[in-house]
Amino acid sequence: MTLQLPVIIERLSDSFLLNGKLFALTLIFSLPLGLVVAFGSMSRFRLISVPVRAFVWIIRGTPLMLQLIIIFLGPGLMNLPFYWPAGSNGRFVAATVAFIINYACYFSEIFRGGIQSIPSGQYEAGAVLGMTKAQIFFKVTLLQVIKRIMPPTGNEIITLVKDTSLARIISVKEIIMMAGEYTNRGLIWPLFATGIYFLVFVGILTLLLGYIERKLEYFKA
Amino acid sequence: MPILQVKQLEKKFGTLEVLQGIDFSLDQGESLAIIGSSGSGKTTLLRCLNFLERPDGGTITVNGQLIFDASDPSTQHESDIRKKRLHFGLVFQNFNLFPQYTALQNVVLAPKLIARERSDFGANKKDILSEIEEKGRAILEQVGLSDKLNAYPHMLSGGQQQRVAIARALAMEPDILCFDEPTSALDPELTGEVLKVIRSLASRNTTMVIVTHEMDFARSVADRVIFMDEGAIVEQGHPEEVFGNPQKERTRQFLLRYSESS
Ligand SMILES: Nc1ncnc2c1ncn2[C@@H]1O[C@H](COP(=O)(O)OP(=O)(O)OP(=O)(O)O)[C@@H](O)[C@H]1O
């Protein structure tokens, strides 16, 4: 069988869409979830903050690859009354869930650091002006937090792009897995082509993140 | 009737008694200077008045209305505190301006948020907001910053930032405006412009409590001076009395140290 270049490119592109989908879904859910986890870890109630911090510690202290396997195989092996949907769809959903949990924990630590780095004087200035706690958060501190967390969050987002290919460990047919199949048939160039996909995607993201950071340069905090 | 009456105010941090029964009152239009050595509890007193700290004992009465009584939990509801602290304004030592807002936005932010709670806000939104904006400009002009309306805090000198902070506090029209060492964070050449603003507020009969280490300023601008030491008021009276003829040995010692160091 002859392997034609356009066909290979098309297959690589299709599988890279899977990486993109995993990336987008992970971001959409893990950013807000990360904020919730951050507030949980900062809670005054130790009954909330201690377990949340322990959970974050476990997730950040173990490899994402291990988490992928456990989340995918765990329910079946532990006889839980819960199964992922059958087939490739189930593998993808399991991978997405694992990524969201993992990244929410990483983001939560960034958010927590950002929130705690805001000087107490900002809260107090808002309070003596009669603002509610919510007004102080949304009108005073939020933008300052966003400005401070942009660089580390950007790094994490770029890491996520590359991490999406870890999903192949549970046979999600993402781009590196696809390229690997051609390698088995003696072709090396699809692997290099895969690299270019990542480079272009990361390049675009870098520009976008840089743009947002520049937008926030009008003030110093 | 005094506009502010503070009785037996006490505050502890752990076992440290930072305020040990503070009694004083303030008349409408009066400016009160509080002096005292570091750690004597001056900042803590202002923070108690602004409900940034919860006193452990005593009462605070504004305009004859008891707004805080340490022995009466019904005066301490979290939901009322926000309204009650609007009787007071506070200008911080290190300004605490909101960095992402311009001078004018810093001044009008809180008044605009408060205006949303007005019953006629929905109907007259535009007028109300532009009125607040107008007033903000006027106040900034009053503190000499009409050319800095659209400057962000990081573009302003310390003295200008502190004047924006004063304007921000004034915009809320507090009954009593408190200053916590408003010039201590400033280079010496910038203190003058801030003191000038406070002086002009005094001449317009703004009711003020000013914690300061600027003895000459306190002497010339205040109607009354309180000297605090170790959480208690040692001496209070007309500036000429306290500075010119202090009755207590501790006051004398304190003033002596100051005249030596300056
Ligand atoms: N949040 C706090 N927790 C514990 N102790 C505190 C706290 N705030 C203030 N103190 C202590 O209370 C005492 C009075 O502090 P305060 O800041 O009121 O003094 P001050 O008169 O304003 O001094 P300075 O002239 O240095 O500003 C000090 O001993 C200080 O260490």
Ligand SMILES: [Mg+2]
């Ligand atoms: Mg102080």
